[in-house]
Amino acid sequence: MNDIIKGKWIGKPLDRVDGPLKVSGEAAYAAEHDIDAAIGFIVESTIANGSVSSIDISKAEKVEGVIAVLTHENAPKMKPWGDGADDRFQQSHGVLVDAAIRHYGQPVALVVAETLEQARYAAILISVIYDEKTPKLGIDRDDSELADGIDGGLEETNRRGDFEKAWGESDLTVDLNFTTPHMIQAAMEPHAAIAEWDGDRLTVHNSTQVIDWGVGCLANTFGIDKNNIRLLSPYIGGGFGSKLGQHYETILAAAAAKKLDRPVKVVQTRRNLFHDGPHRSRIEQRIRLGATKDGTLKAINFETWSTQAIGHPFTEGPMASAANAYRCDALHWTGKTRETNETINDSMRAPGEALGGITFEAAIDELAEKVGMDPLEFRLKNEPAEDPASGKPFATRDLVDCLKKGAEAFGWDARPKEPRSRMEGRKLIGYGLASAIRGNMMMEGSCQIDLSSSGHLTVRMDMTDIGTGTYTILTQIAAEALGLHPDDITVELADSDNPTTSGSGGSFGAGTSGSALWNACIAMREKLAKAGGFNIDPDGIAFDEGAMQAGDRSVPLRDVLKDSDGFSAEGSIEPGDEHDDYVQNSYGAHFCEVAVDIDTCEVEVRRFVSVFSAGRILNRKTARSQCLGGLVWGIGGALREELWLDERTGGYVNRDLAEYHLAVNRDVPQCEVIFLENPDPKSNPIGTKGIGELALCGAGGAIVNAIYNATGKRVYDLPVTLDKLM
Amino acid sequence: MKPFQFIRPDSADTALDAISAENAKFMGGGTNLVDLMKLQVETPDSVVDIHRIDMGGFSETEESGLRIGADVTNTALANHPKVRKDYRVLSEALLSGATAQLRNRATTGGNFLQRTRCYYFMDTTRPCNKREPGSGCAALDGPSRIHAILGASDHCIATHPSDMAVAMAALDAQLHTRKPGGENRTIAATELHRLPGDTPNIETVLDSDELIESVTLPQPIGGTHIYRKVRDRSSYAFALVSAALVLKIHDGKIETVRLALGGVAHKPWRAAKAEKCLAGAEANDENFRAAAEAELADANSKGDQTFKIELTKRTIVAALSEAADRENAA
Structure with a gap:
């Protein structure tokens, strides 16, 4: 266990160090850099499958201020989509490469003008004639194939134990079919890019979660060396997975800048983004569970059918929620997919568990009811001793603690024992709970730190802060390790010239970048200790208040620094054997109360109590904010969000934030977030585990279970809109 | 653009x-x-x-009603003391719509003239008889959760999205307009909008050069005012169904009832059939349900919006029950 961390800075609810810049508007987001750029506006395909047979840009070209109109006939050479890498984030994302259309909304032209207004006007004067083919859309179980792996590192099939036997030995079973809808990440900042070429060297300012993957994608798209690309993304207005990869705005900005030999900016409109960014695809799920009369879970079988975009292999796996949750004799799953003309389907916050945390946790509730057990008791009874999916030991396991603590804080004892048994006025009241489990991932990362002769520390890496608070927690880690005040630390992120890290995604960012920084600080402590004349293990030296102290000897850092050229150190991290030998998860438990109007069936979430165990908490304020955000997403996912696919075209019809219903303030009640702060030494040197997605996992499950408790009605087709309860 | x-x-x-x-x-x-x-x-x-035209703001009419300049913002209208006191259903309707920022900007005249939120009307790549007469209606066979159940046609199933106009219809508001050459006229709020028929592109009885200058509300009629808005989230969403209701009960019988519905038709829908059923009737759930059934007798839908027929009935009954409870408690 890490003994150096005393909690002087780590854990403290420090305000965001970048907060003043953001609230004063000084933090420049992707589209806001002071670069004299021409403006590009995307023209979308209005078919989902086929090709452009002709495109007339003559009227657009004549509009005042228009500099160029890029089409597949004149765009700079890019490699075809998918070239150069197996990795979907680093493969070529070439666009306007040929006349082919793979999905609705795919760019068929980019108008570049001096102003946005000119470009947008010219865009409407472009006429396109298509050679249209019937689009292949939607789930078709008979036309599906086994997925090539499931997102999050799961195999497409799991066959642990004998399912038929365990199912046969079950006294009570459920066999349920769920569907979850098309959804979209809808980050507040739309995707935007400014690109600029200097000879063969490309500089891009955009909004991206993983810098290194972005550089890889640009290199593969334009056929240039990674060393000739600089990608910067210092401030990001939310990603939620939608900015893991590079999207059309970035590729088109770079292509246009190359053609015109001047900087070009492209910002996707909100409506563009519903087609030209990624989304979460509709999934059909069949869940079979069996238990004996005493409530012992025997059998789990989880099958999914989904779709993926052409040339973009990605299969989301709700079965992830079943993989590590409860003991059973047999755990089988199968993930099937179908390649279609849908828009790009990719990660959306907590891919897998965000959905399984609703469907699987609802199925568990239904089985518990059949057995005649309280859903809490049923979960506690089926706590596994080892990982049900793999048989490996757990690194740490405190789901039971989360459930028990949450039950007590919430007042689970007062749960209506029978469905539809409690009313207040015209409202039906129900309680629900769900477990939260999310895989704890670790990636590779490295970091450079420089301590100047004046005592100011600069931290450099290509890590990103997507609004989660990365600048702040890294500041706290360095302050704790080196005994510096946060004001004496500058963290510089999201520049491809800096050492490479994981970036942000999969809740792996804080652990990976924080550990790389921690290791750099440990190396720095050694150098400073030596320079300070200490001849003992630096771990035995207290670094605090700008001084090193051991025994009765104290050396101010300024004494070591003043005549030096400063000190530099590097640190890195990679997943160790403990990520192979143990199953690593973050855990949690959600408890919520809903009120359902007996007349109109409107659902109101009245309160949430959620307990989370995500290892060491680096900042109790930003960690809580992450968890509150997860609960808000849980409400949206269970009750509100659904993109409506128009099966005649392959486009989505409710393409704005008025008609695509994210949860709003009034949908969100008081939420109590409780942390079990159990540092996990098997996870990484600082004992953290992933937190960014954890709170979403199971939040919707608690809501749908509470709705059942209130109304006696289970809805298997999400979201639970009022018409489904009538 | x-x-x-x-x-x-x-x-x-x-x-x-x-x-x-x-x-x-x-x-x-x-x-x-x-x-x-x-x-x-x-x-x-x-x-x-x-905005630079002086439209007179608020004043009391000769009939002790309220005159409202057409440029009065939704925020100002919702918060006007007389509106809050005497035309509460209007205040509630306004405050249930949009966001504070939008209400600060939106005007009384403009609110009446909002266009539909139909997805296909807003997407110029799809057929829409309202936007492009004769091109067809993409909503008929597409996702149509927000579409009409009353008064629609084979040419258009769009709904009017306003909350304010629904309350105005219930309150028997009147619009006062002016045309070039100084021609003035008065139009009842219930008569402003048209049903789609085969010309859904013509949404109101206004001429293209006709300016709404003011809106007047008649002398207050008292009673219990309720605006019940049912929607897919609890704020910043258009109504699936809404009911603007003014109810007065005397000795257990309904003395006055004014009911208009939103989210169900091409226009704010004054529920005349329900009002006729209820006038003078005992205020009980059976009569409320009968009135709702009568109003929705001609409701029609083949698409996703079919659930709104039953939802509308329930919303009407719920609003009437709540108002009756308050009346009886008063």
């Missing part, structure tokens, strides 16, 4: 001159018009902003 001329006249006369130009549009708050211009749905050659 097409380039356009932006005109800011400082009097009604100069505004009416400006609107006479070809393809000109009045703009109140612009909260809907400008969005639709960005989407290429509205393509005026000139936009005539009414």
